[in-house]
Amino acid sequence: MPSLQAVGGNKALQAFRVAGLSSDFYYIPNFISVEEEVSILQKIPAQRWTQLTHRRLQAVPSTLTKNNTLLGAPLPTYLFNPVVQRFKELGIFDETPHQQPNHVLINEYKPGEGIMPHEDGDAYAPVVATVSLGGALCLDIVNKASSSGCLDEEKDDVTRFENGEEMELKEELTEYKIPTRILQEPRSLLITTGDAYRNLMHGIASIEVDVNLNAKTIANWNLVDDRHAIEEAGGRNVRETRISLTYRDVLKVSSAASKVFGVLQKR
Numbered sequence: 001m002p003s004l005q006a007v008g009g010n011k012a013l014q015a016f017r018v019a020g021l022s023s024d025f026y027y028i029p030n031f032i033s034v035e036e037e038v039s040i041l042q043k044i045p046a047q048r049w050t051q052l053t054h055r056r057l058q059a060v061p062s063t064l065t066k067n068n069t070l071l072g073a074p075l076p077t078y079l080f081n082p083v084v085q086r087f088k089e090l091g092i093f094d095e096t097p098h099q100q101p102n103h104v105l106i107n108e109y110k111p112g113e114g115i116m117p118h119e120d121g122d123a124y125a126p127v128v129a130t131v132s133l134g135g136a137l138c139l140d141i142v143n144k145a146s147s148s149g150c151l152d153e154e155k156d157d158v159t160r161f162e163n164g165e166e167m168e169l170k171e172e173l174t175e176y177k178i179p180t181r182i183l184q185e186p187r188s189l190l191i192t193t194g195d196a197y198r199n200l201m202h203g204i205a206s207i208e209v210d211v212n213l214n215a216k217t218i219a220n221w222n223l224v225d226d227r228h229a230i231e232e233a234g235g236r237n238v239r240e241t242r243i244s245l246t247y248r249d250v251l252k253v254s255s256a257a258s259k260v261f262g263v264l265q266k267r
C-alpha cells in the first residue's frame with residue numbers, strides 16, 4: 001500500500017488515488033471551477049511563450065539556471081490563488097523542502113502536439129501537481145526501460161469464483177499494466193509522486209484524437225468526470241488546445257539577497 005506521506009497525511013486524497021496502479025498518482029476532477037479556469041487562461045501572458053517543436057512553454061517565475069537553481073521570486077497571484085491555497089488544504093506539498101510550489105511550467109499543446117516520454121528529474125522534490133485547462137488528453141505512462149508510449153495488450157477480463165458463481169471483479173480492482181494512460185480532463189488536478197515520479201516516465205502522444213478510451217485502457221477511468229460523454233463518443237476524445245500548469249518545488253533556490261550576501265562574503 002503506497003503511503004500518503006509524500007503528499008502529506010491528508011486522508012481526503014485517498015479517495016482520489018488512481019487505484020488500479022501500484023504507483024502514486026492521484027486524480028481530482030473539477031479541482032477548479034469553470035470560472036477559475038477562464039480567469040487563469042485570460043491571465044497567462046501572451047508574450048512570454050517559448051515555441052518548441054511540438055508545444056509552447058513558459059517557465060514561471062523563470063527558467064532554472066544550468067545547475068538547476070531557481071532564482072526565487074513569488075508566483076504571480078493568478079497561479080497562486082486559488083490553486084496553491086487548495087494544495088495547502090490537501091497537504092500536497094507538506095513534505096517538500098519549501099512546503100509549497102515555487103515553480104510552474106506552463107505547457108500548451110495544440111491538437112497533434114505532445115511531449116516525448118520523459119522523467120522530471122532531480123531538480124525538483126518528487127511531487128508534481130498538474131492543473132489542466134482547455135481540452136482533455138491522455139498522459140501516457142511508460143516504464144523507464146520502454147521508449148514507446150504505445151499501449152500493451154489490455155489485460156483479459158478479470159473474473160473469479162465466489163459462492164460457486166463466476167463474478168466479474170469490481171472496477172476498482174482492475175489492475176493496469178504499464179504502459180497505460182491517465183486521462184486529464186480540463187479543470188482536473190493530477191498529482192505524480194513517490195514511485196510514479198521516480199520510476200516511471202510520462203509523455204503525451206502527438207495525435208489529434210485519443211481513441212479506445214474505456215475502463216480497461218484508462219487507469220483513472222472510475223475518477224473521470226465525463227466518462228459517460230466519452231462512452232457516447234465511442235471512446236474518442238477529439239483534442240482541443242490544452243494548457244497544463246505543472247506546479248513543482250525546486251530544491252535549490254537562490255534569492256537576490258543571498259547573491260548580494262555571496263558577493264559581500266567574497267570581498
Ligand SMILES: O=C(O)CCC(=O)C(=O)O
Nearest residue numbers: 105107120130202244246
Ligand atoms: O502537460 C502535461 O501534463 C505534462 C507536462 C510535463 O510532463 C512536463 O512539463 O514535464
Ligand SMILES: [Fe+2]
Nearest residue numbers: 118119120202
Ligand atoms: Fe514531465
